[in-house]
Amino acid sequence: MVAVENELEAFLVDLEAMPLAALRAEWRERWGPPPRLRSPRLVRHLIAWRVQAAAYGDLTLDDRRRLKACSLPKLQTLKEGSRVAREYQGVIHEVTAERHGFRDRERDYRSLSAIAREITGVRWNGPRFFGLRPGAGHAR
Incomplete structure (x- = not known):
C-alpha cells in the first residue's frame, strides 16, 4: 500500500x-x-x-x-409583481418581475442577466447582480 x-x-x-x-x-x-x-x-x-x-x-x-x-445556492425566486433594485454608477435601476420575464425602464427582458448586461455592458449573472444570490458581490 x-x-x-x-x-x-x-x-x-x-x-x-x-x-x-x-x-x-x-x-x-x-x-x-x-x-x-x-x-x-x-x-x-x-x-x-x-x-x-x-x-x-x-x-x-x-x-x-x-x-x-x-x-446549491438558494436562489430567491421572484413572484409576478415583485420588484428588485440595484444602484449602479449612481443610477438606481428598479426591475419588475412579470409573468414571462422582467421589465426595466419600459422594456421587456427574458432574464435578469440580460438586464444586468444592458446596464453594465458586460456579462453578469443577473440574480447575483441584483443581490438575490448568497454572496452576491456588488463590485464592478
Missing part, C-alpha cells in the same frame, strides 16, 4: 506541472474523450479527484446527496 501511495503522490506532483494539452492527453488515455473545459486548474482537479477516488474509494451516495444539498 505504501508503494501505491508514493506512486500516487508522485503522480499528483507531476500533475501540477502539466499544461492543458498534457492534462487532456492524460484524461484521454485513462477515460476517453476529455471534458471541453479550458481551465487547466479545473481539469487537474478532476483528474486528481478521479485517481484518488479509484485508489482510496469514492464518496457514498449519501455523502454525495448531502454535499449537493448544502452546496
Whole structure:
C-alpha cells in the first residue's frame, strides 16, 4: 500500500506541472474523450479527484446527496409583481418581475442577466447582480 501511495503522490506532483494539452492527453488515455473545459486548474482537479477516488474509494451516495444539498445556492425566486433594485454608477435601476420575464425602464427582458448586461455592458449573472444570490458581490 505504501508503494501505491508514493506512486500516487508522485503522480499528483507531476500533475501540477502539466499544461492543458498534457492534462487532456492524460484524461484521454485513462477515460476517453476529455471534458471541453479550458481551465487547466479545473481539469487537474478532476483528474486528481478521479485517481484518488479509484485508489482510496469514492464518496457514498449519501455523502454525495448531502454535499449537493448544502452546496446549491438558494436562489430567491421572484413572484409576478415583485420588484428588485440595484444602484449602479449612481443610477438606481428598479426591475419588475412579470409573468414571462422582467421589465426595466419600459422594456421587456427574458432574464435578469440580460438586464444586468444592458446596464453594465458586460456579462453578469443577473440574480447575483441584483443581490438575490448568497454572496452576491456588488463590485464592478
